[in-house]
Amino acid sequence: MTGRRPLDDAELIERLGALSGQLAWPATPDLAGRVTAALESGAAARAAGTIDRGRSGRTGVLGRLRELAGGGLGGRRVARRSLVIAVIALLAIVVAAAAIGLGVPGIRIELRPLASPTPTATASAPGPSSSLSDAEPTPRGTPPDSELGPKVSLDRARSGAGFGLLLPGGAGLGDPTEVHLTGNAPFTRVALLYPDHTTLTEFLGAIQPDAFQKVVGPGTTVEPVRVGASDGYWITGAPHDLLLMYLDPDGLSRFRQVTVTGNVLIWEVGAVTLRFETPLAREAALAVATSLR
Amino acid sequence: MEGRPLEDSELIERARRGDIGAYGELVQRHQEVAVRTAYLACGDASEAEDATQEGFLKAHAALSRFRADAPFRPWLLRIVVNEARNRRRSAGRRTGLALRMAEDRPADDAAPSPEGVVLAAEARDELLAALRRLGDDDRLVIGCRYLLELSEAETATALGVPPGTVKSRLSRALGRLRMTMDGEVAR
Numbered sequence: 488m489t490g491r492r493p494l495d496d497a498e499l500i501e502r503l504g505a506l507s508g509q510l511a512w513p514a515t516p517d518l519a520g521r522v523t524a525a526l527e528s529g530a531a532a533r534a535a536g537t538i539d540r541g542r543s544g545r546t547g548v549l550g551r552l553r554e555l556a557g558g559g560l561g562g563r564r565v566a567r568r569s570l571v572i573a574v575i576a577l578l579a580i581v582v583a584a585a586a587i588g589l590g591v592p593g594i595r596i597e598l599r600p601l602a603s604p605t606p607t608a609t610a611s612a613p614g615p616s617s618s619l620s621d622a623e624p625t626p627r628g629t630p631p632d633s634e635l636g637p638k639v640s641l642d643r644a645r646s647g648a649g650f651g652l653l654l655p656g657g658a659g660l661g662d663p664t665e666v667h668l669t670g671n672a673p674f675t676r677v678a679l680l681y682p683d684h685t686t687l688t689e690f691l692g693a694i695q696p697d698a699f700q701k702v703v704g705p706g707t708t709v710e711p712v713r714v715g716a717s718d719g720y721w722i723t724g725a726p727h728d729l730l731l732m733y734l735d736p737d738g739l740s741r742f743r744q745v746t747v748t749g750n751v752l753i754w755e756v757g758a759v760t761l762r763f764e765t766p767l768a769r770e771a772a773l774a775v776a777t778s779l780r
Numbered sequence: 781m782e783g784r785p786l787e788d789s790e791l792i793e794r795a796r797r798g799d800i801g802a803y804g805e806l807v808q809r810h811q812e813v814a815v816r817t818a819y820l821a822c823g824d825a826s827e828a829e830d831a832t833q834e835g836f837l838k839a840h841a842a843l844s845r846f847r848a849d850a851p852f853r854p855w856l857l858r859i860v861v862n863e864a865r866n867r868r869r870s871a872g873r874r875t876g877l878a879l880r881m882a883e884d885r886p887a888d889d890a891a892p893s894p895e896g897v898v899l900a901a902e903a904r905d906e907l908l909a910a911l912r913r914l915g916d917d918d919r920l921v922i923g924c925r926y927l928l929e930l931s932e933a934e935t936a937t938a939l940g941v942p943p944g945t946v947k948s949r950l951s952r953a954l955g956r957l958r959m960t961m962d963g964e965v966a967r
Contacts, residue, residue, distance in 0.1 A: 493958050493961075493962055494958060494961070496951075496954050499954055499957060499958060500926055500954075502903060502904075502907050503907070503922065503926035503927060504926055504927075504929070505904075506904060506907055506908065506911075506927065507926070507927040507928070507929070509881055509904060510880070510881060510927065511880050511881060512815075512816050512819065513815055513816070513819050513825035513828055513829065514825075515811055515812040515815050516811075516815075516829055518807055518811040518814075518815070518829075518832060518833050518836060519804045519805070519807040519808040519811060520804070521833055522803070522804065522807045522833060522836045522837060522840070523800050523801065523803065523804035523807070525833075525837060526800045526803065526837070526840060527800055649845075650845075670940065691842070691845070758842075758845065
């Protein structure tokens with residue numbers, strides 16, 4: 488077989504087309520029936536906390552909580568109210584369990600030892616030093632510019648985000664020192680960098696599931712909070728790992744793990760999920776968060 | 781007036797107004813390509829099924845933000861690909877080994893079609909082996925474009941990359957596929 492002429496692109500493409508019809512593609516189930524059934528029963532099921540989104544039901548109670556946080560077209564307000572009650576009730580369970588997820592759309596929080604990083608996470612590359620914590624070395628949670636996307640003007644970020652960009656009001660943080668925009672709408676993410684290693688990240692969480700994944704150890708506190716009219720989480724304490732999804736220059740999704748030693752507030756405003764990484768204390772961070780306009 | 785099938789855009793408009801049946805029609809129309817795309821992205825049939833179902837639900841939740849003049853299918857596939865990739869990542873799994881031949885494929889070895897579109901067994905196995913050995917990203921872009929026959933624009937949207945990037949990435953992926961096949965042959 489050696490010495491055979493390599494196939495040119497056209498020949499390869501022709502063979503690929505022929506191969507397509509011979510592959511063992513998965514059978515197509517009746518998703519239309521399942522999806523419409525889920526939508527028809529969605530509002531009532533969400534309110535009752537009994538939503539069944541999966542074929543196998545493997546999402547479980549906490550998976551349902553994540554779905555409640557994700558919300559839907561109907562019953563969203565009811566679902567959020569249910570979420571607060573359910574989260575408070577389940578936090579005690581979470582403390583005792585391993586690798587359990589709660590979440591705001593686009594953010595998954597898992598509690599498990601930091602020594603067991605997500606298998607696909609790449610090694611973290613420490614960034615500039617930070618003073619986010621007095622007790623720990625301070626690798627910077629904010630990824631390098633290449634992962635945040637290109638630096639842009641605030642006006643460009645506003646026009647390119649594909650959603651209404653929210654900025655802190657009042658004199659709290661001042662103007663961002665850098666603005667970064669990555670992705671194409673509606674899969675965009677905007678990062679606003681402020682002095683003192685403070686970063687506000689915004690994106691449409693419902694359609695970018697798990698854009699961030701937090702892995703927090705037992706020394707970390709995850710506290711449900713109210714941010715204005717929204718539910719959120721205040722994460723503080725021991726260092727927590729952040730698995731960050733970003734787009735490389737070719738537009739491919741990549742994942743990088745960084746360790747964050749500061750405080751993080753996550754919440755949503757309408758369809759926008761926000762992550763606020765800050766050395767501020769909880770009340771001050773909440774004040775900034777509620778000032779967003 | 782209901783005799784003709786409704787366009788996607790008409791079904792989307794109805795779905796936005798709360799017509800779940802209209803959305804069900806959209807699901808019916810696109811579920812096969814969506815499941816196959818998810819399968820390419822995550823490499824597991826049951827995960828692909830779950831990812832596709834979840835993708836349809838997320839797309840429904842995001843319909844209000846869908847641009848009315850944009851094609852629905854690639855936008856949907858982007859959501860499905862994201863969902864499938866996340867599931868693959870959570871499972872810490874590569875995708876390629878899942879690709880295999882159908883058991884009940886046509887009796888092509890004995891009687892190639894007149895059009896020559898059915899691959900001979902040796903060529904087919906060689907190509908499949910090379911596809912399995914490709915990296916996930918190369919296999920996904922090749923799979924979307926040539927196995928699922930999405931257009932370049934659809935592939936770009938589904939994978940979340942600019943159209944120009946699809947061209948360059950396809951070119952590189954085909955090159956690596958060719959090199960991999962040469963490697964297979966030289967073994």
